[in-house]
Amino acid sequence: YPRVDEIPFSSERKLMTTIHSTPQGRQTAYVKGAPEIIIKKCTHIIEDSTVKKLTADKKNEILKINEELAAQAFRVLGMAYKDLPDKLRDFTEKTVERDLVLVGLEAMIDPPREEAVKAIAMCKQAGIRNVMITGDHKLTAIAIAKELGMMDETRNIALTGAELERLSDEEYDKIVADVVVYARVSPMHKLKIVEALQKKGEIVAMTGDGVNDAPALKRADIGVAMGITGTDVSKEAADMILADDNYATLVHAVEGGRSIYDNIRKYIRFLLSCNFDELFVIGAWTIA
Numbered sequence: 001y002p003r004v005d006e007i008p009f010s011s012e013r014k015l016m017t018t019i020h021s022t023p024q025g026r027q028t029a030y031v032k033g034a035p036e037i038i039i040k041k042c043t044h045i046i047e048d049s050t051v052k053k054l055t056a057d058k059k060n061e062i063l064k065i066n067e068e069l070a071a072q073a074f075r076v077l078g079m080a081y082k083d084l085p086d087k088l089r090d091f092t093e094k095t096v097e098r099d100l101v102l103v104g105l106e107a108m109i110d111p112p113r114e115e116a117v118k119a120i121a122m123c124k125q126a127g128i129r130n131v132m133i134t135g136d137h138k139l140t141a142i143a144i145a146k147e148l149g150m151m152d153e154t155r156n157i158a159l160t161g162a163e164l165e166r167l168s169d170e171e172y173d174k175i176v177a178d179v180v181v182y183a184r185v186s187p188m189h190k191l192k193i194v195e196a197l198q199k200k201g202e203i204v205a206m207t208g209d210g211v212n213d214a215p216a217l218k219r220a221d222i223g224v225a226m227g228i229t230g231t232d233v234s235k236e237a238a239d240m241i242l243a244d245d246n247y248a249t250l251v252h253a254v255e256g257g258r259s260i261y262d263n264i265r266k267y268i269r270f271l272l273s274c275n276f277d278e279l280f281v282i283g284a285w286t287i288a
Helices: 035-040 056-070 114-125 138-148 161-166 169-178 187-199 211-219 232-237 247-274 276-287
Strands: 003-007 015-021 027-033 042-047 050-053 075-084 100-108 157-160 179-183 205-208 222-226 240-242
Touching: 027 035, 027 100, 035 042, 035 056, 035 075, 035 100, 056 075, 056 100, 056 138, 114 138, 114 247, 138 157, 138 179, 157 161, 161 179, 161 187, 169 179, 169 187, 179 187, 187 205, 187 211, 205 211, 205 247, 211 222, 211 232, 222 232
Parallel strands: 042 100, 157 179, 205 222, 222 240
Antiparallel strands: 003 015, 015 027, 027 075, 042 050, 075 100
C-alpha cells in the first residue's frame, strides 16, 4: 500500500490524512485525528465487518466513550477511511476529508514520569507555578494534571482553545492566574497565554518541541526547546535547549541558578561589611 499523497496534520485541523494505492489499483484515504473532529466528517461506520450508516445516536454514543476514556488520562484518536475515485489527483480537504467511514477509536496512555511528579512538587515549594498547554482532549489533560498534583482547590480551572477565544481580554485577565490546564489549543492561543501572564507581571518560561510552539517560545522570557524530540524551528526560537527532554532537569537548573544568585548576594554583602571602614575613611578623606 504505497503512499501516494498526504494532507498533513495541523493544530487547527486536528487531523491528518494519507492516501495510498491498493494492490487492486484503487485509491484509499486513511484519516486519524481528534475523535470529535473525525466523527463530524463521517457518514458511515464499520460494525461487524459491515459498513452501516452512522446515526446521530451512534455518534453521541461514541463521543461519550471518548470522554470516558479521556477522563482516565487516555489519549484517544479517531480512525476513518474513504475509498477514492481512481482518477482523483487533487487531494484536498474538500475532496478527501468528507463522507468518511468510521473505523473506531484508539486509546493510548503515557503515564507521567515519577521524576516529573517530584519536579512539580519542588516547583510549588519554590513558588513556581506550572501551567499545562496541550493539544489533547480537555478531560485527558485534567486527568494528567491531577496525577501530577498541579490542580488544587484554589487553582483548578481548565480551558479549551475554543473557550479561550470566547473570553474577552478583560474576562481572561481576571482568571489567567488560576488557569492550570489549556487543551486543544493553537499556536496563537499559546502566544496569547504567554502574553497574558507577562501582562500580569509574571516571568514566563515556555517549554515546547514543535513548530507550532515557536511563536510562544520566542515571546516568552525564557524559551526552552527539547533537545531530543524538538524540531529545528523550536530550537532556533528558544533561549535554552534541554538536552535530555526531562522536565526535572529544568527544575534542577533553576535550583542551581538560585543557589548561585544567593551566593553572589552573600559575597557582595560580605565585601561591603568587611570594607565598610575603608570606604568610610576614603570617603571622608575625599570630602575633606
